[in-house]
Amino acid sequence: MLKIDLKRCNGCGECEEVCSFGAITVSDEKAKVDQDLCTLCGTCVDTCPEGALEIESDDKAPGDKKDLSAWQGVWVVTELRGSSFAPVTFELLGKARQLADALSVSVTAIAIGSNIREKVQELVYRGADRVIVVDHPDLSKFMDEVYSKIVAHIAAKEKPEIILAGATAMGRAFIPQVATMLETGLTADCTALEIEEEGRNLLQTRPAFGGNLMATIVCDEHRPQMATVRPHVLKALAPDTNRKGEIVEFEPTKELLEHKINVLDSVVEESDGPSLTDSEIVVTAGRGLEKKENLSLVEKLAKCLDAAVGATRAITDAGWISTNHQIGQTGVTVSPKLYIACGVSGAIQHLVGMQGSDIIVAINKDKDAPIFDVATYAIVGDVKEILPVLIKKICKERGVKDV
Numbered sequence: 001m002l003k004i005d006l007k008r009c010n011g012c013g014e015c016e017e018v019c020s021f022g023a024i025t026v027s028d029e030k031a032k033v034d035q036d037l038c039t040l041c042g043t044c045v046d047t048c049p050e051g052a053l054e055i056e057s058d059d060k061a062p063g064d065k066k067d068l069s070a071w072q073g074v075w076v077v078t079e080l081r082g083s084s085f086a087p088v089t090f091e092l093l094g095k096a097r098q099l100a101d102a103l104s105v106s107v108t109a110i111a112i113g114s115n116i117r118e119k120v121q122e123l124v125y126r127g128a129d130r131v132i133v134v135d136h137p138d139l140s141k142f143m144d145e146v147y148s149k150i151v152a153h154i155a156a157k158e159k160p161e162i163i164l165a166g167a168t169a170m171g172r173a174f175i176p177q178v179a180t181m182l183e184t185g186l187t188a189d190c191t192a193l194e195i196e197e198e199g200r201n202l203l204q205t206r207p208a209f210g211g212n213l214m215a216t217i218v219c220d221e222h223r224p225q226m227a228t229v230r231p232h233v234l235k236a237l238a239p240d241t242n243r244k245g246e247i248v249e250f251e252p253t254k255e256l257l258e259h260k261i262n263v264l265d266s267v268v269e270e271s272d273g274p275s276l277t278d279s280e281i282v283v284t285a286g287r288g289l290e291k292k293e294n295l296s297l298v299e300k301l302a303k304c305l306d307a308a309v310g311a312t313r314a315i316t317d318a319g320w321i322s323t324n325h326q327i328g329q330t331g332v333t334v335s336p337k338l339y340i341a342c343g344v345s346g347a348i349q350h351l352v353g354m355q356g357s358d359i360i361v362a363i364n365k366d367k368d369a370p371i372f373d374v375a376t377y378a379i380v381g382d383v384k385e386i387l388p389v390l391i392k393k394i395c396k397e398r399g400v401k402d403v
């Protein structure tokens with residue numbers, strides 16, 4: 001909190017003048033602070049000519065710098081999709097393994113659900129040294145309120161130094177609540193995670209300022225360090241059935257299972273083609289198609305290849321196709337084996353959602369288009385002329401007739 005030494009304060013008002021948050025007022029020649037408005041930015045401390053202002057840290061705050069060494073180990077909050085673990089869980093375990101080895105600590109996976117005991121061994125095969133299983137009939141449906149209480153409760157007791165989770169609909173719903181309960185920071189949507197060379201801080205990299213630069217964020221005064229990563233950004237380890245790990249059960253108390261919101265039903269979204277995030281081939285349409293009618297060229301090529309159709313924001317904004325198809329910073333992240341970009345410029349906000357693809361083929365009439373910087377194969381030319389040739393040839397090769 002911001003403290004004012006009233007003996008030193010002479011009521012000059014400089015602090016009141018520089019405070020952008022209206023947190024300081026001077027009356028009767030003394031400064032007063034409204035702690036609710038103060039953001040602890042420190043501007044007033046630097047400005048005060050008398051040195052009367054000081055930011056005092058709360059010694060009792062959980063995760064205080066003094067206690068950092070008490071927090072050890074890397075955790076992955078797992079995610080179940082129906083009866084099996086979501087691929088992002090295995091991707092996070094692969095990264096957790098790497099981080100834990102760099103820190104010489106263990107990897108713990110936390111699995112929450114109902115009737116999940118038989119499934120958790122796979123988490124060990126994918127890199128976990130230990131699995132905490134919270135298996136209870138009341139946990140058959142995902143409820144952010146209950147999940148966040150359980151994760152925060154166990155983490156407060158066990159003190160992991162790092163907690164990773166998926167930047168998925170589920171992770172986004174409850175991981176920020178866990179961070180709030182543990183009074184620590186959370187970096188969402190990371191694209192890279194490393195351990196600082198000196199020290200044990202997690203370097204959390206993510207796009208910032210509309211994707212125009214990459215920011216590396218460090219949470220060096222609090223523990224745990226929490227980060228979410230989108231699916232398909234990290235690489236999973238191949239399952240190793242020789243790996244051994246400890247499975248421990250946690251019985252949730254009645255209080256932890258209490259909730260104010262009841263989930264009545266969960267419905268699987270209907271899709272009109274292969275899933276964008278799971279498909280091995282993605283054909284993406286950009287504004288270079290010139291008009292909505294030409295989108296059928298991309299759809300035909302996708303059909304020949306049994307691929308999913310992706311889109312840039314330029315064409316989802318234009319209403320050519322639904323936003324469910326949008327790839328990039330404000331869309332989904334994909335990393336298929338083959339990515340075909342048709343009339344896509346390669347703006348950074350698009351690249352962050354697809355540059356992990358194994359092979360990238362780009363078709364663009366501008367030979368200097370940024371998409372060619374990440375492309376494996378570049379086709380310079382008019383997409384309206386190239387796509388019909390590709391469709392004809394590929395359909396013939398694959399024996400696809402009705403496109």
Ligand SMILES: Cc1cc2nc3c(=O)[nH]c(=O)nc-3n(C[C@H](O)[C@H](O)[C@H](O)COP(=O)(O)OP(=O)(O)OC[C@H]3O[C@@H](n4cnc5c(N)ncnc54)[C@H](O)[C@@H]3O)c2cc1C
Pocket residue numbers: 210211285286287288289290311312313314315326327328329330331342343344345346347348349350353363364365366369381382383384
């Ligand atoms: C905060 C923020 C978030 C964003 N999030 C996303 C996101 O998630 N996903 C995303 O995609 N964008 C996103 N954007 C928008 C992004 O900056 C670009 O504007 C967008 O990706 C451009 O789409 P495009 O490549 O289809 O269009 P353009 O940039 O207009 O590129 C069209 C390309 O087609 C080529 N071309 C034109 N005619 C032809 C032809 N006949 N044949 C072949 N090539 C041709 C041109 O040379 C050009 O390179 C975001 C922007 C902001 C500010």
